[in-house]
Amino acid sequence: MAEPAAILAMTGITKEFPGVKALSDVDFRLFPGEVHALMGENGAGKSTLIKALTGVYDIDGGEILLEGEAVRFTGPLQAQQAGVSTVYQEINLCPNLSVAENIFIGREPRRLGAIQWKKIHRRATELLRRLRLDIDASALLGTYSIAVQQMVAIARAIDISAKVLIFDEPTSSLDAKECEQLFRVMRQLKDEGIAILFVTHFLDQVYEVTDRVTVLRNGRLVGERLTAELAQIDLVAMMIGKELEVLEQLDEQPKSSPAALQDASPVVAASELGRDGAVAPFNLAIHRGEVVGLAGLLGSGRTEVARLLFGADRADHGQIRVDGTTVAVRNPRTAMAHGIAFCSENRRTEGLVEDLTVRENIILALQAERGWSRPIPRRRQEELVDKYIKALRITPANPDMVVRNLSGGNQQKVLLARWLITEPRLLILDEPTRGIDVGAKAEIQRLVVSLADGGMAVLFISAELEEVLRLSHKIAVLRDRHLVTEMPNDGVDVEHVMRIIASGAAV
Amino acid sequence: MTSLTGRWPGLRRPQRKYIPVLATLSLLAVMYGVGAVRYEAFSDGQVILNVFVDNAFLLVVAAGMTFVILTGGIDLSVGSVVALTTMLSASLLQEQGWPPYAVLPFVLFVGALLGFAMGCIIHYFEIQPFIVTLAGMFLARGLCYTISTSSIPITDPFWTSMAQSKVRFGEYFVSPSVIVALVVVIVGAYVLSHTRLGRNTYAIGGNPASALLMGLPVARTQITVYAISGFCSALGGVLLSFYMLSGYGLHAVGMELDAIAAVVIGGTLLTGGSGYLVGTVLGVLVLGVIQTIITFDGTLSSWWTKIVIGALLFVFILLQRVIGARKAR
Numbered sequence: 001m002a003e004p005a006a007i008l009a010m011t012g013i014t015k016e017f018p019g020v021k022a023l024s025d026v027d028f029r030l031f032p033g034e035v036h037a038l039m040g041e042n043g044a045g046k047s048t049l050i051k052a053l054t055g056v057y058d059i060d061g062g063e064i065l066l067e068g069e070a071v072r073f074t075g076p077l078q079a080q081q082a083g084v085s086t087v088y089q090e091i092n093l094c095p096n097l098s099v100a101e102n103i104f105i106g107r108e109p110r111r112l113g114a115i116q117w118k119k120i121h122r123r124a125t126e127l128l129r130r131l132r133l134d135i136d137a138s139a140l141l142g143t144y145s146i147a148v149q150q151m152v153a154i155a156r157a158i159d160i161s162a163k164v165l166i167f168d169e170p171t172s173s174l175d176a177k178e179c180e181q182l183f184r185v186m187r188q189l190k191d192e193g194i195a196i197l198f199v200t201h202f203l204d205q206v207y208e209v210t211d212r213v214t215v216l217r218n219g220r221l222v223g224e225r226l227t228a229e230l231a232q233i234d235l236v237a238m239m240i241g242k243e244l245e246v247l248e249q250l251d252e253q254p255k256s257s258p259a260a261l262q263d264a265s266p267v268v269a270a271s272e273l274g275r276d277g278a279v280a281p282f283n284l285a286i287h288r289g290e291v292v293g294l295a296g297l298l299g300s301g302r303t304e305v306a307r308l309l310f311g312a313d314r315a316d317h318g319q320i321r322v323d324g325t326t327v328a329v330r331n332p333r334t335a336m337a338h339g340i341a342f343c344s345e346n347r348r349t350e351g352l353v354e355d356l357t358v359r360e361n362i363i364l365a366l367q368a369e370r371g372w373s374r375p376i377p378r379r380r381q382e383e384l385v386d387k388y389i390k391a392l393r394i395t396p397a398n399p400d401m402v403v404r405n406l407s408g409g410n411q412q413k414v415l416l417a418r419w420l421i422t423e424p425r426l427l428i429l430d431e432p433t434r435g436i437d438v439g440a441k442a443e444i445q446r447l448v449v450s451l452a453d454g455g456m457a458v459l460f461i462s463a464e465l466e467e468v469l470r471l472s473h474k475i476a477v478l479r480d481r482h483l484v485t486e487m488p489n490d491g492v493d494v495e496h497v498m499r500i501i502a503s504g505a506a507v
Numbered sequence: 508m509t510s511l512t513g514r515w516p517g518l519r520r521p522q523r524k525y526i527p528v529l530a531t532l533s534l535l536a537v538m539y540g541v542g543a544v545r546y547e548a549f550s551d552g553q554v555i556l557n558v559f560v561d562n563a564f565l566l567v568v569a570a571g572m573t574f575v576i577l578t579g580g581i582d583l584s585v586g587s588v589v590a591l592t593t594m595l596s597a598s599l600l601q602e603q604g605w606p607p608y609a610v611l612p613f614v615l616f617v618g619a620l621l622g623f624a625m626g627c628i629i630h631y632f633e634i635q636p637f638i639v640t641l642a643g644m645f646l647a648r649g650l651c652y653t654i655s656t657s658s659i660p661i662t663d664p665f666w667t668s669m670a671q672s673k674v675r676f677g678e679y680f681v682s683p684s685v686i687v688a689l690v691v692v693i694v695g696a697y698v699l700s701h702t703r704l705g706r707n708t709y710a711i712g713g714n715p716a717s718a719l720l721m722g723l724p725v726a727r728t729q730i731t732v733y734a735i736s737g738f739c740s741a742l743g744g745v746l747l748s749f750y751m752l753s754g755y756g757l758h759a760v761g762m763e764l765d766a767i768a769a770v771v772i773g774g775t776l777l778t779g780g781s782g783y784l785v786g787t788v789l790g791v792l793v794l795g796v797i798q799t800i801i802t803f804d805g806t807l808s809s810w811w812t813k814i815v816i817g818a819l820l821f822v823f824i825l826l827q828r829v830i831g832a833r834k835a836r
Contacts, residue, residue, distance in 0.1 A: 076720060077720070077722045080722070081722075091717075092714075092716070092717040092720045092721065093714070093717055093721070094709070094710045094713035094714045094717055094718065094721075094780070095713055095714065096709060096712065096713035096714075096780035096781050097706070097709060097710060097713060101706065105706055105707070105710055105721060105723065106703070106707075106721055106722050106723045108703060108706065110703070113702060114701045114702065115700075115701050115702065115703065115706065117701075140524060156721075
């Protein structure tokens with residue numbers, strides 16, 4: 001098949017951040033009149049690649065050709081002027097201005113310095129009609145939904161002259177109908193010859209609207225395929241993959257056997273728990289000494305489940321039972337009072353206070369539980385902290401070290417210690433091994449097993465299926481914000497789980 | 508009125524964005540009605556014209572303040588810049604013997620320069636406008652006293668003629684200062700509604716990060732609005748010196764707060780991005796009518812002015828909140 005010339009060709013793109021290689025030798029090409037999905041799990045390098053393209057980041061190696069000419073943009077603005085526009089999930093427009101003005105601001109037609117409002121409105125109305133959008137150009141942008149605002153952003157981009165349109169997870173906050181409208185516009189633009197790069201986590205959407213898929217994993221290119229020739233299961237496999245190096249270094253984790261405990265009533269049970277727009281109502285029971293693994297792609301509702309159980313988000317439906325008694329988990333405080341602990345995936349923003357010391361960070365949750373009027377005596381603090389520094393092998397074993405200066409793995413351990421010190425009955429771990437080195441990963445996995453052996457109930461969330469399978473007694477699979485199935489982990493293999501994720505049905 | 512409200516063709520029904528201005532207008536009408544019912548001479552047209560005469564300088568200062576608040580900023584230095592301008596004018600005219608045509612551009616330039624400098628500090632060093640203009644407020648007030656610690660009377664013939672002459676419309680009249688103030692308002696409203704500078708001002712107030720990403724000249728606009736505010740303060744200072752015929756370091760103490768109050772009562776959001784100069788005119792009129800009612804009553808202490816303004820501010824800030832909440836659904 002003779003291929004037309006690529007409008008955009010990125011070759012050998014490399015980008016390093018201190019200590020991390022965010023992109024190594026990635027190739028990406030985009031043809032006029034195609035919708036091209038860019039996929040990958042968290043940290044795969046999707047946004048880094050887009051930021052490298054639009055000039056937000058300087059690249060450390062590689063070449064970007066736009067219509068055959070080498071380019072290096074200094075920022076999104078210059079990229080836009082050259083015809084590469086980005087439509088973000090968050091709207092970068094002004095809600096206090098009219099739709100028409102948002103399309104034309106900064107480039108208003110003028111006569112003798114005076115803005116020609118009539119002309120702006122006429123042209124905006126024409127443009128919106130061309131995109132077959134029923135939007136009143138004179139209304140304030142802020143009165144419209146996010147979906148419509150995105151359409152306006154698209155209208156602005158193509159009026160400025162877009163040859164390449166980048167959609168950076170535009171569908172994350174849209175409902176099904178709004179997505180449909182967005183796809184209609186995408187198809188229309190595609191037919192007009194515009195090249196579209198579409199970042200999404202939703203498999204359905206990839207198959208609905210894209211022609212080609214490029215998958216990244218850990219900053220590397222996994223492959224580029226035609227969507228029509230790529231089975232869903234293969235796409236999932238490309239995204240999740242196997243991290244061989246990790247597997248080699250991890251010894252076989254002996255799973256504890258909580259079978260005897262299964263008969264007892266669960267420590268925490270959610271029934272028909274759900275939150276509109278976050279995750280559909282689900283049932284989930286976690287017993288003493290049991291590790292329940294949550295599997296699913298990014299955006300499938302993994303974290304949302306955890307946040308509901310911890311009261312970080314308010315549930316719209318259903319209830320939570322602790323030891324068989326229905327309790328109202330209104331906020332993290334009440335969850336903590338019922339013995340639920342939650343280690344967030346964003347350890348920097350939602351977990352640790354980076355400028356405090358290891359000791360202060362570890363003591364934080366326990367102190368919060370006791371109430372600030374009853375300070376924990378210094379000696380008691382030191383005993384506790386010493387105990388956990390030893391137990392978790394936090395290095396350096398210095399309680400007065402500022403947390404910012406620890407490695408990722410040790411930061412994660414500090415966060416774990418903070419919750420372990422409160423002796424929780426259910427420990428929720430959201431991606432506890434993300435972004436840490438292999439050794440620390442193995443240690444944390446071992447710790448999860450020993451905690452469960454000690455009788456703690458653990459909800460373990462990870463993007464890495466192997467890890468989930470290795471540690472969990474029970475596996476719950478999520479897809480597109482639904483809990484698809486829950487099954488005991490007896491001889492389930494990665495491919496089986498991938499199949500469920502890909503098909504959205506228990507097999 | 509079209510240019511004042513920033514309306515453009517294509518708008519037929521009154522939109523929600525005009526609600527704050529309409530609320531201020533109704534408030535003004537009610538207050539005027541109350542005054543007219545209670546006090547016999549109140550309904551004389553000259554009463555409302557006198558409100559303009561007595562507040563022309565405030566109107567000019569508040570117009571500049573409107574630009575700043577539309578970007579989401581604040582300018583606390585305006586009262587001090589007004590005082591400094593009266594002081595500079597008086598000193599240059601009376602003690603240095605400068606002619607009026609040299610004094611006028613010079614003091615206006617000084618005001619604009621002060622605003623420009625504060626705008627640069629705010630933008631390039633990313634410091635809160637509150638603190639930068641607070642520093643500017645102390646600086647300008649302090650500079651007044653380096654010129655003189657006492658009041659300097661102005662006897663310059665141009666100044667006295669401006670103070671005494673009247674622009675007549677039949678049996679009614681206003682001072683020349685009122686004409687100057689109205690010109691400032693009309694030019695300001697035109698700039699806001701029909702120039703890129705004005706639209707960028709709104710855009711920055713709406714979402715500064717977006718404004719930057721859309722390629723708008725954020726730096727230039729932000730600095731310009733403070734320069735405009737400084738210029739308007741200086742012009743307000745000139746008008747005040749016409750009115751007072753003196754320069755004094757204690758002139759216009761607390762005027763920045765009156766200006767902010769007028770802008771807010773006029774329906775401009777303190778968070779920026781929404782509001783009209785015509786609202787500010789109405790806001791100044793509201794403040795003026797309150798004073799007039801209290802003067803007419805004769806039995807009320809002048810502190811009632813402050814009490815009423817305080818209450819109104821609360822009401823209007825709550826109104827903004829309610830409208831804002833409805834907008835956000």
